[in-house]
Amino acid sequence: MNAVGKKIQSLWAQEASLTVxxxxxFIHIFIVIPFGQGTTFGRLIFFAFYICLLVTGILIFFENFILKLIVSALVVLIILGAIFRSPSLDVINNLLTVLYCMLLSWVVLLRTFHDGPVTVHRVFGAVVVYLLLSFIFALLYQTIYLIEGGAAFKGLASSDRKEFMYFSLTTLTTAGYGDINPALPFSRSLANMEALIGQLYPAVLIARLVSMEFESSKERKQK
Structure with a gap:
């Protein structure tokens, strides 16, 4: 492995990688998705950040070679699905991305709640999983729309991912403005599940982080 490779591996082995x-x-969800799909240049920027998000996630998996191979294969399939567009491929691409984000969330949570003092990077890691949850549900909502059509949701301005990302974030945070509504039993159940996770995740997260900080403070005092 060359010097650059060692530096990259060293970075992603540290907690600071969670902040990166x-x-x-954050850029992908709040800037690229809402504003990056309207023009050809915007779509190129969107695709560049999409690949950046996926490849960055791969680097998190450095410690497990087999898992890294599986995730690398997923990323290749996701990128191919993004290049060769069709309704059926979009459904497969979304589901593969959901699987990828679930694996990434699992690894980030393992790092976030690993033994040791609570740092700002670990807090950011917990926020990463929270945002990944919103992204996962947005992909699932879009998949339902691709399968069921306009009957799945009421109030959509378009079928772009930004609409589903917006709906997902307002549901996860239980803001619920009411401008977009799920209209099918499955989409309604999925929205209810996301709202429930949006309530429970911060509560469980804060309790766990406080417990970890208390334990690490107690150990430092004993030393």
């Missing part, structure tokens, strides 16, 4: 991942995910 949060920055990339």
């Amino acid at each position: 991942l949060l920055c990339i995910l």
Whole structure:
């Protein structure tokens, strides 16, 4: 492995990598998805950040070679699905991305709640998973729309991912403005599940982080 490769591996072996991942995910969700799909240049920027998000996630998996191979294969399939567009391929691409984001969330949670003092990077790691949850549900909502058509949701301005990302974030945070509504039993159940997770995740997260900080403080005092 060359010097550059060692430096990259060293970066992603540290907790600071969670902060880097949060920055990339934040830009992807709040800037690239809402504003990056209207023009050809915008679509190129969207695709560039999409690949950046996926590749950045791969680097998180450095410690497990087999898992890294599986995730790398998923990313290749996702990128191919994004290039060769069709309704059926979009459904498969969304489901593969959901699987990828679930694996990434699992690894980030393992790092976030690993033994040791609670740092700002770990807090950011918890936020990464929260945003990944909104992204996962947005993909699932879009998949339902691709399968069922306009009957799945009421109030959509378009079928772009930004609409589903917006609906997902307002549901996860239980803001619920009411401008977009799920209209099918399955889409309604999915929205209810997301709202429930949006309530429970911060509560469980805060309790766990406080417990970890208390334990690490107690250990430092004993030393």
